[in-house]
Amino acid sequence: MALTDTGGSFTQGNLFRHISVMSFTSSIGLMAIFAVDLIDILFIAMLGREELAAAAGYASTIMFFASAINIGLSIAAGALVAQAEGRKDRAAAREAASATAVFAVAVGLLVPLLALPFVNEILGLVGADGAMRDMAATYLWIILPSTFVSGLSMVAVAVLRAYGDARGAMYPALLGAGVNLVLDPILIFSLNMGLEGAAVATVFARIATMALALGYAISRYQAFAKPHFACVARDCGGAIKIAAPAMLATVATPVGAAIVTREMAKYGADAVAGMAVINRLVPVVFSVVLALSGAIGPIFGQNFGAGRLDRVQETFFDGLKFLALYVLTMSALLFVLRGPIADLFDATGQMRSLLYLYLGPLALASFFNGAIFIANASFNNLGHPGYSTWINWARNTLGIWPFAVAFGMIWGAPGVLLGQALGGVVFAGVATWLSLRVIEAPCKDPLLGHFSCPDQRMQVVMNRCSRS
Template sequence: MTTSTSKPSFSLTSDDIRATLIRMTLPMLAGMLTLMTFNLVDTFFISMLGTEQLAAISFTFPVSFSLISLAIGLSIGTSAVIAKALGAGELTAARTDGQIALWLSALLVGLLAIAGFILSDPLFKALGAAGEVLNYIHLYMDIWFAGAVLLVLPMIGNAILRAAGDTRTPSIIMAGSGLVNAVLDPILIFGFGPIPALGMQGAAIATVLSWVVGSVLLIRLLVKRDLISVAPVSRSQFFTISRKILRIGAPAAGANMLTPLAMAVLTAIMASYGPQAVAAYGVGARLESIACLVVLALSMTLPPVVSQNFGAGLLNRVQLAYHLSARFVMLWQFAVYLLLAVFAIPLAGMFSDEPEVIRIICLFIWIVPLSYGLQGIIILTNSSFNALHRPANALWLSIVRLFVFYVPLAWAGGKLYGVGGLFAGCVLANIFTTLIAWRWFNRAVQNSGQEGA
């Protein structure tokens, strides 16, 4: 049986690396830019409800991103397993892998969402949420948890498409889901015609409905292209394939889930400065997701280049791809910093009219993005370690960055110099971690060459 999925018309192991990375990254960047922009619109509409609602949505980031990080890790494992099967011409195995990846991901995210719902109160109280802010969190997260399984299905579906060589379709579906969310947000939050104003609940419902659209479109597409099997699978098949996916996906998920854990600690630290500081930090986190879009897109397209050239023994091309990407993100992120710094005050004014919130948002923009280029190198190093089938290295690098440098230096900076010192501590952490990441990855590639010699 043949599949209707077309293969890329270029070679990752022989074509010009710079041109190949650009060709693969641009479609991903377009989709992610649209999606992240619509997510920023989501924060904008919630900010119009008030500072307490904005603080509430900021408290949700560490918890919601924990589930998202699990989904990202599972998508990394899914893509690696399916790409290997497709490359070996094992189409039937690849389709079964895709089906089980969807079931496994839905099961794990569903269980984590149930745990989050049950432990909601102690979780958010531990982060520093209280009073009316906690009530707003429940209005949003109770619905978010109920629809969380629909979050993971599009992410795994996109990973299956990328493994089959298609980066354009995932971009279109990401953008489409983001558009649905952006259109529904003002209607459900503020009301329109017969639809009542639902406030925070409306924002959550709009998000879940966008996931429904993405899930339906992707599953129908995967079945139509014959990329997933619809035949029943045995229990032994389920566990065997799940182990293959989790062998790479579990460490990758662990590395990704450390980020929201660190965010949770920083959110708790920010809470000691008041709800205005938490609200401002939440806005900064959303702006960061937009500012680092190119890096995130590269982190999805660099791994197949690294992995295929590594498999072919072309280690010089592995290092060239890594070095070109690192050099580019340093220059790109510095340009982004200059743009953010110039427009910091009007950007902050878009999200709040409270002077203290605006002041802290501006402080964030003027300090933290200074190290986004270095942070980009760390992210690319993590994804490249996974591509080299060294997920444990990526996990350890994340631990070092977040809990040896990031949280301790941010806490110390905050104690010494207040919020500005906390942000400066984040910058120092990225400097120290990048030095380690750069040296460690290049040594890993050299060691791989000696092992293969």
């Protein structure tokens, strides 16, 4: 089956255009989701209870762990399908998609079973206590059981991107955001469910997203093979080689967020509420940066699968150019609008100071986070996902905790934000250097020096499964 007219090949044409189209279409879906998340905070703030916003912030930190696992699985699906598509091996692409989807459902069912019995203790680790902890726990009891739904939808969207179907990957997220936007005021205000209503709305939105994403992937590409236990077992062994380090790498991000939240908690609920607003504002404004890794990954993967290393390197540099242009533009816009944005959230005192600090010079630091995202996409799609694990964990531990603590001791809550940004600059440089070494010789480990091509070993497994 050939690609439909909704998809396309990244092994031909202008790479900067491919990056722009994939990033903007991916970001539209992300922006819609995060915009609704931001509106959640506005609705909750309208209830007139500051502790509700702080509770939502604590719950979001924990939810990020579950989402990070799903993102890691979607990275594995996208990398394997894109490489197979670059080789024009549709059977291998279907097997990879099916194995990863089955694994996503299994993990998504396991996470709430392990986490919910200890939810109060987990929330305590990020600084939540008293009434705020109880409200956050109730929120998590509603939303965590839908983790497998979110995982399956993320895998399906990643598969669509791997086929070059930018629009098809965008629409499920838009649908989910629309469902959430409609249900939020009904459940929060009309039915007087408050924070719990926001959680229920999110669950329904996840179901809608999953249904449309799977529908597109199956109807347009027959993207999933019928799962058989023996076949999936063989495929999972190879898929986990990418999925496991990708999951570990992605989980590092909420670890960093938890460290920052815990440090902010030292300065009171006002500081935590300010951080909660920033954490929801950043994904909306810089959704293109957050989308860049998932958007550029299939471009790396298809060209690597086709043996076009010249285009792989060009993709990396064009990605950095695109990133710089976008961050500069949005940072300038945030600076101009910093007053109205702070007023929108009725921010005063320390909360307003934190918002002004981020909406000023610190917004530019998103470039360095984006550079790490591009580097990680190259690692995941060129057969070295372990490097994304090490880079992300180093950035979100060594690149946050000592800086946040040291600067916090000097400047308080604003120092925590400054320290977090400085750590990103350091590790962006490391990630860029290592990525260029990988692109230069993908089958050679740039640190250890030995030769290996994990994607070729994976293809042996896929072919064997497809012939069975």
